[in-house]
Amino acid sequence: MTLLGHSRIAIDPAVCGGRPVVAGTRLRVADVLEMLAGGASAAEIVEDFPYVGEPDVRAMLAYAVALAD
Template identity: 75%
Template sequence: MTLAGFPRIAVDPLVCGGRPIVAGTRVRVTDVLEMLAGGASPGEIVGDFPYLSEEDVRAVLAYAARQADHPVVLAAE
């Protein structure tokens, strides 16, 4: 099932243990993020995984950015 607002990202309990993946593949969001963190460019990732597109890589980044955002909680005084 793709995620609301992220049609290129899917979660399926039967694929990769239910971890978020690029829809239609077995490539985990974390796999793409780790490649980017390691210095790979979107073009290099697509070259190594031709069933991905640069739009998929951008979708992974957008999904990760949304996951990293959280409300600010202030302590009561």
């Protein structure tokens, strides 16, 4: 199930224990946020995980900001 306003983010109890992931993948939002916090760039993340794109990384950041509000 994708989230209203966050079509690139999905939560499914059968995938990664229901943690938010990039829709259609098992790449968890928390893992990408940790990589970004550790200094990785969006381009580096896309290089390491070619099944996601920079728009997915931006969507994960937007999702995190929405949760913080």
